[in-house]
Amino acid sequence: MLGGLSEKLRGALDRFTRGGADRQEVEDLVREIQRSLIAADVDVELVFALSENIKKRAFEQVPAGLTRREHIVKVVYDELTAVLGAEKSAVSLKPKKILLAGLYGSGKTTTAAKLARFYQKKGLRTALVCCDTVRPAAFEQLKQLAERIDAEFYGEKGEKDSLIVLKNAVKKVRADVIIVDSSGRNALDDSLIEEIKALDSFLNPDERILVIPGDIGQAAKQQASAFAGALRITNVIVTKLDATAKGGGALTACHSTGAKVVFITVGETPEDLQEYDPKKFVARLLGFPDLETLLEKAKTVVDEEKAKKVVSGDFTIEEFYEQIESVQKMGPLSQVMDMMGLGSMRAKVPGGLDVQEAKMKKWGHIIKSMTREEKSNPDTINPSRVHRIAVGSGTDESDVRELLSSYGKIKKMMKKMSPGKLKRSGLFRKFGFR
Helix, strand or coil, rough: CCHHHHHHHHHHHHHHCCCCHHHHHHHHHHHHHHHHHHHHCCHHHHHHHHHHHHHHHHHHCCCCCCCHHHHHHHHHHHHHHCCCCCCCCCCCCCCCCEEECCCCCCCCHHHHHHHHHHHHCCCEEEEEEEEECCCCHHHHHHHHHHHCCCEEECCCCCCCCHHHHHHHHHCCCCCCCCEEEECCCCCCCCCHHHHHHHHHHHHHCCCEEEEEEEEHHHHHHHHHHHHHHHHCCCCEEEECCCCCCCCHHHHHHHHHHCCEEEEEEECCCCCCEEEEHHHHHHHHHHCCCCCCHHHHHHCCCCCCHHHHHHHCCCCCHHHHHHHHHHHHHHHCHHHHHHHCCHHHHHHHHHCHHHHHHHHHHHHHHHHHHCCHHHHHHHHHHHEHHHHHHHHHHHHHHHEEEEEEEEHHHHHHHHHHHHHHCCCHHHHHHCCCCC
């Protein structure tokens, strides 16, 4: 997620923390931050305002318990957090009606299903209503997504009047959270404004959510302002943040509209919706660990003890296959490492993250071909056993040896790196991070 921006910001801070925190070094730090944010499509005016705030606050009185250098890093964190939303928006779990709005290509229909899945996991019954009567595939797509997550669905294939669909849906749908997917357009034209205002007037939704793709850059500001003026947008969801380096524009677009980013999407499955917390988001950008979010995510696929093992690296090879499956369900390894504050260590993972993820399926077959003794004590696996395991799993002997080697390296790396990063936790505690 915004990997390029994260790497640039971390690099700038790493260089700064090795220096003496004088005025020239602050100027150099600010210049690097400017370049990084502008490259990520953050609005130029916001970038320069943030820069001036950092320079102004850098040499104010240092709070007790912090060094000058630590204080400046904290200032950078504070100012980035302010630009990216300041505070996390509260998500109401009360029964409600939600109207989604957005242009073509925003990912609005898939986001509707992700939002429904989010509320399902909170114990609420959800319904998806297809009021997109313009895009031909919208009905089938939303229906299939509803079936996939076992949510109630309502739509009228062939009906061209979205208001008629909505009126009939309200009579028939029974759910705690009703999510209405409205029509999109290539641009916010008069016909779309008229249609969406009619839906809004009849539905009287509790939330009006604008869906903006992270890859549209600085155009997000204009789009957010236009929708906010036409529909009184209450919240924003930014999509496709896993697939773009320019999501800064979308995340900061709401800075001038008053609407808050409440969720972000980071993948294609119904599970890939995250509550947006600016403080945690910036902490992860800067390389600070977010173990709380990691544990919360892990708890959805494994029990608490196994979740702790994922974080600590304290697992045997017998448990390794379960951990592989659990980690895969938690999302790409890159996201997991970012939450651990280890994004900068990705390149040190043997073979690279993409290669490792591809190998995990093969590793599962290999591990299943091991005996109980071999799983408990991999040191007993000699050349003859390697040959037997390879034949039994339909793999090469080199694959078996690579698994054993990688298992040892990954276990050692995770045990070593997590505490190693957390040695800086004294600074994290001063900043108020957990």
